[in-house]
Amino acid sequence: MSKAKKSRVLSGVQPTGDVHLGNYLGAFSSWVQAQDTTESLFCIVDLHALTVEIDPGELRSNTIEMAKYLLACGLDPEKCAIFVQSQVPEHTYLTWLLECTATMGELNRMTQFKDKGRGNDSVKVGLFTYPVLMAADILAYNADLVPVGEDQKQHLELARNIAIRFNSRYGETFVVPDPLIPKVGARVMDLQTPTSKMSKSTSSPQGILYLSDTPEQIDKKVRRAVTDNDAEVFYDPHNKPGVSNLLELLGCATGENVDELATKYTSYGPLKADTAEALTELLRPVQARIKELSDNESYVLEVLERGRVRASELARATVDRASQAVGLLPAKTIQGIGGH
Numbered sequence: 001m002s003k004a005k006k007s008r009v010l011s012g013v014q015p016t017g018d019v020h021l022g023n024y025l026g027a028f029s030s031w032v033q034a035q036d037t038t039e040s041l042f043c044i045v046d047l048h049a050l051t052v053e054i055d056p057g058e059l060r061s062n063t064i065e066m067a068k069y070l071l072a073c074g075l076d077p078e079k080c081a082i083f084v085q086s087q088v089p090e091h092t093y094l095t096w097l098l099e100c101t102a103t104m105g106e107l108n109r110m111t112q113f114k115d116k117g118r119g120n121d122s123v124k125v126g127l128f129t130y131p132v133l134m135a136a137d138i139l140a141y142n143a144d145l146v147p148v149g150e151d152q153k154q155h156l157e158l159a160r161n162i163a164i165r166f167n168s169r170y171g172e173t174f175v176v177p178d179p180l181i182p183k184v185g186a187r188v189m190d191l192q193t194p195t196s197k198m199s200k201s202t203s204s205p206q207g208i209l210y211l212s213d214t215p216e217q218i219d220k221k222v223r224r225a226v227t228d229n230d231a232e233v234f235y236d237p238h239n240k241p242g243v244s245n246l247l248e249l250l251g252c253a254t255g256e257n258v259d260e261l262a263t264k265y266t267s268y269g270p271l272k273a274d275t276a277e278a279l280t281e282l283l284r285p286v287q288a289r290i291k292e293l294s295d296n297e298s299y300v301l302e303v304l305e306r307g308r309v310r311a312s313e314l315a316r317a318t319v320d321r322a323s324q325a326v327g328l329l330p331a332k333t334i335q336g337i338g339g340h
């Protein structure tokens with residue numbers, strides 16, 4: 001009996017320096033789960049990081065740092081490929097083919113660009129075409145499933161539409177990807193503004209729990225987390241966003257159900273104390289692993305090299321097919337001419 005083909009998963013993360021709990025519980029934990037049952041590829045999208053002003057030295061160190069965090073959070077290079085986007089030039093090549101498939105109208109409708117760049121003449125062209133590069137990341141691997149947060153769903157929808165249009169114009173070339181809604185993990189909200197997602201670009205430093213935070217920092221931030229003043233503990237993200245966020249964090253850290261957890265508390269103090277302690281315990285092994293990896297950076301580079309080799313092999317095949325489908329000549333048209 002032939003075994004059913006595993007579905008292929010691809011996701012990406014920008015190389016930001018300070019990795020936070022939203023990255024871990026909202027994204028990486030579902031990636032860790034995916035690597036056991038699917039063929040998974042995870043990409044550190046350094047080219048996407050160039051769409052906004054960034055110091056070259058910082059970009060370099062953030063890229064390595066992100067690789068360490070992915071490993072420390074549980075990605076296993078025996079089970080998945082971890083690689084750096086710019087090291088697989090097929091992504092940028094395919095972006096051009098897809099830019100000649102996507103329309104201005106489509107990109108104009110992207111809400112992330114509207115929020116960040118619309119109407120600003122000094123905004124980079126790359127920020128506008130960002131979603132096409134993201135589509136290339138996905139389509140180059142013929143990914144079936146793409147784990148993404150709510151904020152990236154519109155970009156994934158664009159990737160689907162580009163794939164469908166390309167296939168109908170030039171013949172079946174790309175797999176049309178589906179979003180993967182994580183079964184594990186949480187929507188981690190800002191501790192100070194619990195109605196918005198914990199995110200480096202929008203949160204205040206007090207609202208974000210970094211994976212590198214000390215137990216004292218965690219304790220301080222959790223104790224100062226915004227709640228409300230009716231002093232009752234129950235899970236209701238709409239009416240009690242702050243308390244619900246704490247319950248969700250505690251639930252994620254302990255593996256317990258949020259509604260059951262809520263019944264154990266009658267005031268906010270103990271809920272905050274237990275949440276801070278559980279998060280400290282959750283981060284302890286991650287921080288220990290980061291330290292080990294920092295002492296062994298050549299291992300991290302080896303992992304990225306293995307990832308690059310695997311990713312290049314897959315992307316090359318798809319990009320060759322796409323390139324010939326649109327009518328470009330193969331790189332080598334006649335064997336033996338000009339060869340040494």
Ligand code: TRP
Binds near residue numbers: 011137
């Ligand atoms: N744009 C995504 C983000 O900011 C990151 C990303 C780039 C991505 N390429 C991707 C996510 C491909 C999924 C698949 O979160």
